[in-house]
Amino acid sequence: MISEQVPLSSLTTLRLGGPAEYLAECTSTDALVQVIRLLDQHEVPLLLIAGGSNLVIGDDGFKGVVVRIATGGISVSDSVVRADAGAEWDAVVAAAVAAGVGGLECLSGIPGSAGATPVQNVGAYGVEVGSLLRRVHLLDRLTGETRWVEPGALGLGYRTSVLKHSDHAVVLEIELDVRADGLSAPLGYRELSAALGAEQGERRPTAQVRDHVLALRRGKGMVLDPADPDTWSAGSFFTNPVVPEDRLPGVLEAIDSRVGPGVRIPQYPADGGTKLSAAWLIERAGFAKGFPGPDAPASLSTKHTLALTNRGSATTADLVALARQIRDRVEEVFGVRLHPEPVTVGCAI
Ligand SMILES: Cc1cc2nc3c(=O)[nH]c(=O)nc-3n(C[C@H](O)[C@H](O)[C@H](O)COP(=O)(O)OP(=O)(O)OC[C@H]3O[C@@H](n4cnc5c(N)ncnc54)[C@H](O)[C@@H]3O)c2cc1C
Missing domain, CATH: 3.30.465.10 (Uridine Diphospho-n-acetylenolpyruvylglucosamine Reductase; domain 3)
Structure with a gap:
């Protein structure tokens, strides 16, 4: 089924995103394969979407065909x-x-x-x-x-x-x-x-x-609930940063000077260094749950510091501004750069 000018906010869990020029829904694997082959042959811009729970789509939407994967076996x-x-x-x-x-x-x-x-x-x-x-x-x-x-x-x-x-x-x-x-x-x-x-x-x-x-x-607001704006998110917005071993002492020193010695950030061994908790860094950089407050169109979840949420009237620009504010402040305080977990389309953090 093909539709025109479909708001992508209706297909993402953040409830954000401008219109899809065209939306093609594929309910069988055969149809999905054929539609994608055809669009690719004609070099038509194509965006795949399924549950829309890991996507931040810009306010201008998507020019081309959004293919919604609606198979279900x-x-x-x-x-x-x-x-x-x-x-x-x-x-x-x-x-x-x-x-x-x-x-x-x-x-x-x-x-x-x-x-x-x-x-x-x-x-x-x-x-x-x-x-x-x-x-x-x-x-x-x-x-x-x-x-x-x-x-x-x-x-x-x-x-x-x-x-x-x-x-x-x-x-x-x-x-x-x-x-x-x-x-x-x-x-x-x-x-x-x-x-x-x-x-x-x-x-x-x-x-x-x-x-x-x-x-x-x-x-933690991590199960979708249409009645709870704390779940109108993309889940964890930032991945837990992996700090290379040679940079870790400097980061731990910055943490000590911010929160005082004796407070230990959760650390886990990871490929390429030590994984730190992004939620912990965000909180200690000064962002409480619900930041910046109940009247903001986009805010942190009131249940989980790592989820950025749309309170109902946000635009993608609002969400992106909040994400940048948090990322930049965490970097300023601790020297650790956070990276977004969701895929961004038509916008950048
Ligand atoms: C409340 C909440 C809690 C969450 N908790 C977790 C969690 O605990 N752990 C976790 O890992 N994630 C979590 N997430 C993130 C998200 O649910 C997962 O990443 C999920 O797998 C995304 O699936 P989707 O179908 O919604 O993908 P979409 O958002 O539709 O797509 C995401 C990306 O994958 C691509 N894509 C989608 N389907 C296909 C396909 N069939 N083939 C190729 N590319 C494809 C899309 O083009 C897009 O780039 C959470 C999200 C929310 C909203």
């Missing part, structure tokens, strides 16, 4: 979960839990589509989708061919992959490895194991873990 066996790219991710997790297979439950409540999960290697509560992927069915936009690839070919990293910020491939389907014993993946996130009264590394029934994950996420 899901199947579950004892060892494999398969989903079309457009299937709602949380419905995939719910179907796995209902079928009594384990592995996906820590990723409960993440908005958006199954096909976008490899794009930024979605993760939560100690699990990343990359550790579960069996294979991914791709349309290669350079050749027009489709093929299944193994996760090792996707360059999966912390909130990134070769698919992010690239127009070269479209995820058509994914397959995930699951376990038939109905138990969760080993619990690797302290807040979750504490909520479950479990030890780190323990495995619990998947439904129990899913319930606790959803409850924890709701408390």
Whole structure:
């Protein structure tokens, strides 16, 4: 189905974005492949959108064709979960839990589509989708061919992959490895194991873990709720910065002089250095939850410092201004540059 001049604010969880010149909705994988091949042959500007939960789109919208991936098939066996790219991710997790297979439950409540999960290697509560992927069915936009690839070919990293910020491939389907014993993946996130009264590394029934994950996420405004503007966001707006080892002492000194010695910022070993908590840095740089206040069109969530939200009347320019203010102040105070997690289209932070 093709429509004209569709406000993209109606397709993004931030409720932001000007009009799409054209919107093509594809409800089957065949249609999706054919539409993209045709547009690419004619070199028509194309933007892929699925759940719109990791996109910041400019107020001028998109000139060209926005292709909305609206496929939805899901199947579950004892060892494999398969989903079309457009299937709602949380419905995939719910179907796995209902079928009594384990592995996906820590990723409960993440908005958006199954096909976008490899794009930024979605993760939560100690699990990343990359550790579960069996294979991914791709349309290669350079050749027009489709093929299944193994996760090792996707360059999966912390909130990134070769698919992010690239127009070269479209995820058509994914397959995930699951376990038939109905138990969760080993619990690797302290807040979750504490909520479950479990030890780190323990495995619990998947439904129990899913319930606790959803409850924890709701408390942080991280489950979409049409009635709650704290969830009108793109989730975490900044990735946790990874500071190279040679720069870490200077950053820790800046932290000490700001907050006083003895207060320790959470630190985690990461590829290329030490990962620090972006939320912690934002708070200690002077931005409280809800900043700049209840009358602002765009503000931090009142439940989570890392989520930038539209309170209902914001423009993308308002959100971008807030993001820049936070990024610049954190850099000024601590010498650490924060980078946005969502994909920006027609705007830049
Ligand atoms: C309240 C909230 C909480 C969140 N919590 C988390 C979290 O805990 N962990 C986490 O990792 N993320 C989280 N996110 C971010 C977001 O939900 C994920 O990144 C999600 O996978 C995006 O899926 P989507 O279908 O909405 O993608 P979209 O926003 O529609 O697209 C995102 C990008 O992927 C591209 N894309 C989409 N589908 C495909 C495809 N099939 N093939 C190729 N490219 C594609 C788009 O072109 C775009 O560049 C959260 C977001 C919100 C709003």
